[in-house]
Amino acid sequence: MSDHVYKKLELVGSSPKSIEDAIRNAIETAGESVRQMRWFEVIETRGHIEDGKIAHYQVTIKVGFTIERTT
Amino acid sequence: MSDHVYKKLELVGSSPKSIEDAIRNAIETAGESVRQMRWFEVIETRGHIEDGKIAHYQVTIKVGFTIERTT
Amino acid sequence: MSDHVYKKLELVGSSPKSIEDAIRNAIETAGESVRQMRWFEVIETRGHIEDGKIAHYQVTIKVGFTIERTT
Amino acid sequence: MSDHVYKKLELVGSSPKSIEDAIRNAIETAGESVRQMRWFEVIETRGHIEDGKIAHYQVTIKVGFTIERTT
Amino acid sequence: MSDHVYKKLELVGSSPKSIEDAIRNAIETAGESVRQMRWFEVIETRGHIEDGKIAHYQVTIKVGFTIERTT
Amino acid sequence: MSDHVYKKLELVGSSPKSIEDAIRNAIETAGESVRQMRWFEVIETRGHIEDGKIAHYQVTIKVGFTIERTT
Amino acid sequence: MSDHVYKKLELVGSSPKSIEDAIRNAIETAGESVRQMRWFEVIETRGHIEDGKIAHYQVTIKVGFTIERTT
Amino acid sequence: MSDHVYKKLELVGSSPKSIEDAIRNAIETAGESVRQMRWFEVIETRGHIEDGKIAHYQVTIKVGFTIERTT
Amino acid sequence: MSDHVYKKLELVGSSPKSIEDAIRNAIETAGESVRQMRWFEVIETRGHIEDGKIAHYQVTIKVGFTIERTT
Amino acid sequence: MSDHVYKKLELVGSSPKSIEDAIRNAIETAGESVRQMRWFEVIETRGHIEDGKIAHYQVTIKVGFTIERTT
Amino acid sequence: MSDHVYKKLELVGSSPKSIEDAIRNAIETAGESVRQMRWFEVIETRGHIEDGKIAHYQVTIKVGFTIERTT
Amino acid sequence: MSDHVYKKLELVGSSPKSIEDAIRNAIETAGESVRQMRWFEVIETRGHIEDGKIAHYQVTIKVGFTIERTT
Numbered sequence: 001m002s003d004h005v006y007k008k009l010e011l012v013g014s015s016p017k018s019i020e021d022a023i024r025n026a027i028e029t030a031g032e033s034v035r036q037m038r039w040f041e042v043i044e045t046r047g048h049i050e051d052g053k054i055a056h057y058q059v060t061i062k063v064g065f066t067i068e069r070t071t
Numbered sequence: 072m073s074d075h076v077y078k079k080l081e082l083v084g085s086s087p088k089s090i091e092d093a094i095r096n097a098i099e100t101a102g103e104s105v106r107q108m109r110w111f112e113v114i115e116t117r118g119h120i121e122d123g124k125i126a127h128y129q130v131t132i133k134v135g136f137t138i139e140r141t142t
Numbered sequence: 143m144s145d146h147v148y149k150k151l152e153l154v155g156s157s158p159k160s161i162e163d164a165i166r167n168a169i170e171t172a173g174e175s176v177r178q179m180r181w182f183e184v185i186e187t188r189g190h191i192e193d194g195k196i197a198h199y200q201v202t203i204k205v206g207f208t209i210e211r212t213t
Numbered sequence: 214m215s216d217h218v219y220k221k222l223e224l225v226g227s228s229p230k231s232i233e234d235a236i237r238n239a240i241e242t243a244g245e246s247v248r249q250m251r252w253f254e255v256i257e258t259r260g261h262i263e264d265g266k267i268a269h270y271q272v273t274i275k276v277g278f279t280i281e282r283t284t
Numbered sequence: 285m286s287d288h289v290y291k292k293l294e295l296v297g298s299s300p301k302s303i304e305d306a307i308r309n310a311i312e313t314a315g316e317s318v319r320q321m322r323w324f325e326v327i328e329t330r331g332h333i334e335d336g337k338i339a340h341y342q343v344t345i346k347v348g349f350t351i352e353r354t355t
Numbered sequence: 356m357s358d359h360v361y362k363k364l365e366l367v368g369s370s371p372k373s374i375e376d377a378i379r380n381a382i383e384t385a386g387e388s389v390r391q392m393r394w395f396e397v398i399e400t401r402g403h404i405e406d407g408k409i410a411h412y413q414v415t416i417k418v419g420f421t422i423e424r425t426t
Numbered sequence: 427m428s429d430h431v432y433k434k435l436e437l438v439g440s441s442p443k444s445i446e447d448a449i450r451n452a453i454e455t456a457g458e459s460v461r462q463m464r465w466f467e468v469i470e471t472r473g474h475i476e477d478g479k480i481a482h483y484q485v486t487i488k489v490g491f492t493i494e495r496t497t
Numbered sequence: 498m499s500d501h502v503y504k505k506l507e508l509v510g511s512s513p514k515s516i517e518d519a520i521r522n523a524i525e526t527a528g529e530s531v532r533q534m535r536w537f538e539v540i541e542t543r544g545h546i547e548d549g550k551i552a553h554y555q556v557t558i559k560v561g562f563t564i565e566r567t568t
Numbered sequence: 569m570s571d572h573v574y575k576k577l578e579l580v581g582s583s584p585k586s587i588e589d590a591i592r593n594a595i596e597t598a599g600e601s602v603r604q605m606r607w608f609e610v611i612e613t614r615g616h617i618e619d620g621k622i623a624h625y626q627v628t629i630k631v632g633f634t635i636e637r638t639t
Numbered sequence: 640m641s642d643h644v645y646k647k648l649e650l651v652g653s654s655p656k657s658i659e660d661a662i663r664n665a666i667e668t669a670g671e672s673v674r675q676m677r678w679f680e681v682i683e684t685r686g687h688i689e690d691g692k693i694a695h696y697q698v699t700i701k702v703g704f705t706i707e708r709t710t
Numbered sequence: 711m712s713d714h715v716y717k718k719l720e721l722v723g724s725s726p727k728s729i730e731d732a733i734r735n736a737i738e739t740a741g742e743s744v745r746q747m748r749w750f751e752v753i754e755t756r757g758h759i760e761d762g763k764i765a766h767y768q769v770t771i772k773v774g775f776t777i778e779r780t781t
Numbered sequence: 782m783s784d785h786v787y788k789k790l791e792l793v794g795s796s797p798k799s800i801e802d803a804i805r806n807a808i809e810t811a812g813e814s815v816r817q818m819r820w821f822e823v824i825e826t827r828g829h830i831e832d833g834k835i836a837h838y839q840v841t842i843k844v845g846f847t848i849e850r851t852t
Contacts, residue, residue, distance in 0.1 A: 003306075003340070005313040006296040012219040012277060018091055020160055022216075023189075024196060029218040029282050031194035040196075042187035045113035047094075049134070052102035054095060054111075056216070063191070064296060069313050074377075074411070076384040077367040083503040083561060089162055093500075100502040100566050116184035118165075120205070123173035125166060125182075127500070135367060140384050145590075145624070147597040148580040154432040154490060164429075171431040171495050198429070206580060211597050225290040225348060231659055233373055235287075236402075237409060242289040242353050244407035253409075255400035258681035260662075262702070265670035267663060267679075269287070276404070302446055304728055307757075308764060315762035324764075326755035329468035331449075333489070336457035338450060338466075347759070358519075358553070360526040361509040375657055378686075379693060386691035395693075397684040418688070419509060424526050438574040438632060444730055448571075455573040455637050471752040473733075475773070478741035480734060480750075482571070515801055517586055520615075521622060528620035537622075539613035542823035544804075546844070549812035551805060551821075560617070588799055591828075592835060599833035608835075610826035631830070642732075642766070644739040645722040651787040651845060661784075668786040668850050695784070703722060708739050713803075713837070715810040716793040774793060779810050 005069065006038065008062045015057055019045055022059040036066040076140065077109065079133045086128055090116055093130040107137040147211065148180065150204045157199055161187055164201040178208040219251065219277045227271045232258055235272040249279040289353065290322065292346045299341055303329055306343040320350040360424065361393065363417045370412055374400055377414040391421040431495065432464065434488045441483055445471055448485040462492040502566065503535065505559045512554055516542055519556040533563040574606065574632045582626045587613055590627040604634040645677065645703045653697045658684055661698040675705040716748065716774045724768045729755055732769040746776040787819065787845045795839045800826055803840040817847040 013026025027040060044060040084097025098111060115131040155168025169182060186202040226239025240253060257273040297310025311324060328344040368381025382395060399415040439452025453466060470486040510523025524537060541557040581594025595608060612628040652665025666679060683699040723736025737750060754770040794807025808821060825841040 003298050003300070003309050005298070005310050008294040008296065008344070010221040010223075010275070010294075011280075012221065014216055014218070016216070018089075020196075020199075025216050026218050027191060027196060028194065029280055032282070035194075037191040037194060039191060040189050047111050049098060049108040049110060052099070052106075052108060054091075054098060057091070060221070062294070067295075067313055069316070074369050074371070074380050076369070076381050079365040079367065079415070081365075081505040081507075081559070082564075083505065085500050085502070087500070089160075096500050097502050100564055103566070118182050120169060120179040120181060123170065123177075123179060125162075125169060128162070131505070133365070138366075138384055140387070145581075145583055145593050147582070147594050150578040150580065150628070152434040152436075152488070152578075153493075154434065156429055156431070158429070167429050168431050171493055174495070202434070204578070209579075209597055211600070223292040223294075223346070224351075225292065227287050227289070229287070231373075231657075233409075233412075238287050239289050240404060240409060241407065242351055245353070248407075250404040250407060252404060253402050260679050262666060262676040262678060265667065265674075265676060267659075267666060270659070273292070302444075302728075304764075304767070311759060311764060312762065319762075321759040321762060323759060324757050331466050333453060333463040333465060336454065336461075336463060338446075338453060341446070358510075358512050358522050360511070360523050363507040363509065363557070365507075373657075375693075375696070382688060382693060383691065390691075392688040392691060394688060395686050417507070422508075422526055424529070436576040436578075436630070437635075438576065440571050440573070442571070444728075451571050452573050455635055458637070473750050475737060475747040475749060478738065478745075478747060480730075480737060483730070486576070515586075517622075517625075524617060524622060525620065532620075534617040534620060536617060537615050544821050546808060546818040546820060549809065549816075549818060551801075551808060554801070586799075588835075588838070595830060595835060596833065603833075605830040605833060607830060608828050642724055642726070642735050644724070644736050647720040647722065647770070649720075649789040649791075649843070650848075651789065653784050653786070655784070664784050665786050668848055671850070699789070701720070706721075706739055708742070713795055713797070713806050715795070715807050718791040718793065718841070720791075772791070777792075777810055779813070 005067045006064045007067050008064045009034065010043070010060065010062050012058055012060045016055065019057050019059055022057045023061055026059065026061055027063060030063050034063070034065050037063055038066060039064045076138045077135045078138050079135045080105065081114070081131065081133050083129055083131045087126065090128050090130055093128045094132055097130065097132055098134060101134050105134070105136050108134055109137060110135045147209045148206045149209050150206050151176065152185070152202065152204050154200055154202045158197065161199050161201055164199045165203055168201065168203055169205060172205050176207050179205055180208060181206045218280045218282065220280050221275045221277050222247065223256070223273065223275050225271055225273045227269045229269045232270050232272055235270045236274055239272065239274055240276060243276050247276070247278050250276055251279060252277045289351045290348045291351050292348050293318065294327070294344065294346050296342055296344045300339065303341050303343055306341045307345055310343065310345055311347060314347050318347070318349050321347055322350060323348045360422045361419045362422050363419050364389065365398070365415065365417050367413055367415045371410065374412050374414055377412045378416055381414065381416055382418060385418050389418070389420050392418055393421060394419045431493045432490045433493050434490050435460065436469070436486065436488050438484055438486045442481065445483050445485055448483045449487055452485065452487055453489060456489050460489070460491050463489055464492060465490045502564045503561045504564050505561045506531065507540070507557065507559050509555055509557045513552065516554050516556055519554045520558055523556065523558055524560060527560050531560070531562050534560055535563060536561045573635045573637065575635050576630045576632045577602065578611070578628065578630050580626055580628045582624045584624045587625050587627055590625045591629055594627065594629055595631060598631050602633050605631055606634060607632045644706045644708065646706050647701045647703050648673065649682070649699065649701050651697055651699045653695045655695045658696050658698055661696045662700055665698065665700055666702060669702050673702070673704050676702055677705060678703045715777045715779065717777050718772045718774050719744065720753070720770065720772050722768055722770045724766045726766045729767050729769055732767045733771055736769065736771055737773060740773050744773070744775050747773055748776060749774045786848045786850060788848050789843045789845045790815065791824070791841065791843050793839055793841045795837045797837045800838050800840055803838045804842055807840065807842055808844060811844050815846050818844055819847060820845045
């Protein structure tokens with residue numbers, strides 16, 4: 001149990017609503033192809049501005065998930 | 072089109088409500104003197120505490136905007 | 143007044159709701175044993191994922207508070 | 214449109230000619246298996262020396278590309 | 285030969301024995317699906333504590349491997 | 356002479372040709388409104404990809420220039 | 427359960443034997459006054475040299491432990 | 498009051514005397530065109546050497562000042 | 569002797585006089601409750617500005633001190 | 640073979656032509672006194688500006704070379 | 711005694727056995743030409759992989775040693 | 782003139798008096814064996830504490846000096 005191996009993916013999620021919602025979008029999209037996601041780490045928070053207002057947040061995260069070992 | 076030049080300003084916005092609201096305050100204030108803002112990057116998130124509670128969030132961002140070239 | 147000395151504690155707060163709520167939990171817990179808290183700095187934002195969804199946010203902060211000098 | 218999700222790959226391209234050519238090699242190789250590449254970020258620039266001369270540049274980049282969401 | 289392209293994966297290996305053993309677990313697990321691994325870089329070393337003792341080390345590494353170009 | 360004061364601006368130049376050309380564009384644009392520029396520092400190198408090819412490089416620099424003191 | 431709050435201590439352990447042993451010394455010493463330690467993070471690895479040989483390793487770690495909330 | 502917005506300028510002050518004096522020169526020069534300066538942060542300390550002696554210190558600081566909002 | 573364990577505290581000292589004096593204030597205040605202090609590391613140097621002049625320096629340091637082991 | 644020891648030198652090369660040419664100048668100059676250079680790493684890219692134009696690039700690199708062991 | 715001056719060398723040691731052994735190789739090799747080594751700092755840990763296994767660890771360290779002043 | 786090559790040495794100076802004096806000691810000691818020193822960069826500031834007081838400052842600097850090219 002203590003010798004699990006994890007892989008990390010780097011993703012950028014975006015949302016017009018909030019930082020949390022941008023993270024959620026990234027994780028749900030990753031979940032369509034990756035199972036056994038365990039944690040995320042926020043790497044960078046940025047966003048686009050249109051007409052002087054925040055158009056959307058863009059949050060870069062790393063997502064860690066368990067790799068099934070074949071042995 | 073591909074040789075645009077951008078300038079970045081460093082701003083600190085604050086808000087008693089949320090991190091997003093502090094970013095919004097910084098961008099709206101910048102918009103009073105700068106046009107053509109295109110993106111922001113969050114540099115640091117901090118805040119003040121009063122009587123054991125968060126008094127306001129202070130978020131440092133860089134705002135990038137297009138410089139009009141005279142040539 | 144200008145020769146105040148502050149101490150910083152490093153804390154990790156968590157919350158299923160939001161980044162702001164995780165910060166708030168850390169500060170309120172610190173407030174049970176520390177008085178005169180003055181500011182916080184966000185060091186890292188991460189979180190746990192369960193069943194493909196964000197289970198909770200984990201935000202590492204440093205909290206600065208005034209040390210009373212005995213002299 | 215504003216809730217796009219991107220994935221980033223980390224690649225190292227090399228070239229005996231220039232830093233730009235090493236980046237180009239990495240991106241063209243990535244393009245053989247990834248579509249919808251949108252941007253790159255240079256992470257590190259190094260190189261090998263043979264007989265007292267630069268044998269080739271090695272440039273580590275991250276490449277961001279759009280993930281098609283199935284929903 | 286000098287225009288090889290490499291890809292880097294980010295992995296977390298764990299082991300109750302040692303830092304080196306945690307790195308070894310990550311590399312051997314990666315080797316089940318990736319060939320032509322060439323080097324690794326240690327990014328972070330952490331671990332879990334149970335009953336006041338180190339339960340296992342967790343070492344985050346990047347593994348670089350050669351991409352076969354089709355051209 | 357030894358108590359000169361300098362100010363730094365942060366700029367992003369872009370160019371479809373090369374990293375050096377992107378730096379040059381940023382500096383020449385800055386030169387339209389700032390005199391006495393003395394040095395630059397490269398902060399970040401990135402770029403846009405279109406149809407699997409580098410569309411343009413984007414180089415973030417800081418430009419230092421002398422401030423004339425009125426005293 | 428998901429709103430646990432943790433505190434981190436920064437410690438330096440030393441050992442003439444190995445990096446792992448230096449970490450172990452730090453954690454066991456911390457365990458004399460702190461309960462509920464959960465994880466550690468290696469911050470820095472250094473050491474002293476005497477007569478041209480490694481005299482001991484010095485490893486700086488952060489140790490995270492659960493704070494019991496009184497509410 | 499809690500939704501103040503601040504702007505940061507990056508300056509390099511120099512002085513043959515001391516690090517503190519180089520900071521002071523930068524701030525006093527900034528004060529000729531900027532009002533409402535509130536804080537500074539030291540970013541980098543360097544200096545020039547002439548004839549084997551320190552000719553002057555060069556200290557890069559960021560200066561934060563309040564922006565008056567028009568609304 | 570070689571398996572000493574040290575703890576680090578993070579403190580902010582301030583002084584209207586100099587950076588060195590701000591460090592000294594932090595260390596002397598720490599010395600009121602901690603014995604066996606061995607070294608300090610400067611983490612950050614900042615300061616407050618009032619009426620266009622430096623009001624006081626604020627220096628963040630880490631202070632390392634020996635922990636007495638009970639075994 | 641696997642217990643080679645390397646030493647790294649830190650050099651700054653300059654060139655009015657390009658970043659690559661500045662690296663080349665540094666390596667060729669190093670080659671006048673050091674043999675068995677194996678790799679370089681770019682640490683920083685800066686440059687001087689004269690009359691509103693790039694006068695020369697200055698690139699800081701580290702150069703690694705094999706140390707011959709006498710045993 | 712308190713105005714000692716130290717110089718730091720940057721070295722890369724390698725070993726097929728362990729991280730500690732790679733550090734030891736670097737220090738012993740340095741000891742063939744440098745006396746009065748006092749401490750080391752680990753800067754980076756990497757390694758080569760051959761046939762899916764760790765071929766050797768490569769550890770970059772800085773070694774500090776006392777410079778004898780002639781005055 | 783514009784293709785000068787510089788080398789950087791990393792030194793630690795110490796002084797019981799001040800940060801500036803520690804830098805000065807390092808530069809003057811370096812000047813006993815190196816000519817044509819041009820600039821320094823402060824990398825780290827630390828110090829030793831004895832009996833609850835600062836015993837001496839230890840400042841790590843890099844010193845850049847011109848290499849005479851033989852060609």
